Amino acid sequence: MSAQLIDGKAFAATVREKVATQVEKLKEVHGITPGLAVVLVGEDPASEVYVRNKGKQTLECGMNSYEHKLSSDTSEADLLTLIETLNADPAVHGILVQLPLPDHLDSDLVINAIDPAKDVDGFHISNVGLLATGQKAMVPCTPLGCLMMLRDHYGSLSGLNAVVVGRSNIVGKPMAQLLLRDSCTVTIAHSRTKDIAEVCRGADILVAAVGRPEMIPGNWVKPGATVIDVGINRIERDGKRKLVGDVDFASAVEVAGVITPVPGGVGPMTIACLLANTLTACCRAHDLPEPSDLTA
Numbered sequence: 001m002s003a004q005l006i007d008g009k010a011f012a013a014t015v016r017e018k019v020a021t022q023v024e025k026l027k028e029v030h031g032i033t034p035g036l037a038v039v040l041v042g043e044d045p046a047s048e049v050y051v052r053n054k055g056k057q058t059l060e061c062g063m064n065s066y067e068h069k070l071s072s073d074t075s076e077a078d079l080l081t082l083i084e085t086l087n088a089d090p091a092v093h094g095i096l097v098q099l100p101l102p103d104h105l106d107s108d109l110v111i112n113a114i115d116p117a118k119d120v121d122g123f124h125i126s127n128v129g130l131l132a133t134g135q136k137a138m139v140p141c142t143p144l145g146c147l148m149m150l151r152d153h154y155g156s157l158s159g160l161n162a163v164v165v166g167r168s169n170i171v172g173k174p175m176a177q178l179l180l181r182d183s184c185t186v187t188i189a190h191s192r193t194k195d196i197a198e199v200c201r202g203a204d205i206l207v208a209a210v211g212r213p214e215m216i217p218g219n220w221v222k223p224g225a226t227v228i229d230v231g232i233n234r235i236e237r238d239g240k241r242k243l244v245g246d247v248d249f250a251s252a253v254e255v256a257g258v259i260t261p262v263p264g265g266v267g268p269m270t271i272a273c274l275l276a277n278t279l280t281a282c283c284r285a286h287d288l289p290e291p292s293d294l295t296a
């Protein structure tokens, strides 16, 4: 039997609509317009597309968008000066530096220069610590999107066995923290995990975030499980370029109960959650109630 697909595109559109409604209210009642600044260094083609889409969707939600495109040889000092300026700008509620950065720039240093209250990526060390200790944090967009889809499907995640394959700071670790916060029993699996197939087969919720094309086959999936595929891998097959996830969709769809496709699954939720985080950051900056269905 074939699994039910989660339509991330449609889900993301619903999130964006909710954000737009709240933004309109903020403008009408309080005269406040949330603002998002996105910084791109260099000419990575995929990053250029993501940044363009971020700007477009920010404006469509009624927020202000500030785009800063810097050349690939920008010095760390110049980038840090820009971040300082954005930190001090009251019209900017969210700051995002598009990753990956060129090799000569220290990503950790740059990310940790962002005011944690404006860190809508949730990558700043303060937000990482707040999330890990169950406090109010800015939550990384991709894991937040996965959590929203899981909550929508299950209602409560309490007591479910969740396996997160991948231990990156951007997805794997925060995903595990969020699932733990929702009372799942969480295992983080990775390249050194012994009998990883058997570990995965114990999962009610299997989140694949390893960055290896189609690494997880259907026989690693427990029948009826929910599979969330975070991978976005560009491969060439039969002479054609193709986007695939970390899960072998063709075999997994036959075993899983629910599955996210690639493309059109988790990906679109990343930008939708960025807009939600910008709204949240704006509400927090002005001591206003934040929309509870758009945060963790």
Ligand SMILES: Nc1nc2c(c(=O)[nH]1)N[C@@H](CN(C=O)c1ccc(C(=O)N[C@@H](CCC(=O)O)C(=O)O)cc1)CN2
Binding pocket: 050, 096, 097, 098, 099, 100, 121, 141, 142, 232, 243, 262, 263, 264, 265, 266, 267, 268, 269, 270, 271
């Ligand atoms: N500062 C950040 N950098 C990066 C992040 C991030 O969250 N913050 N994530 C990724 C890139 N990313 C957003 O920045 C992103 C990735 C994928 C998608 C998306 O909609 N994917 C589509 C397919 C799009 C395609 O054809 O390429 C899908 O999966 O359906 C949106 C945003 C790395 N950098």
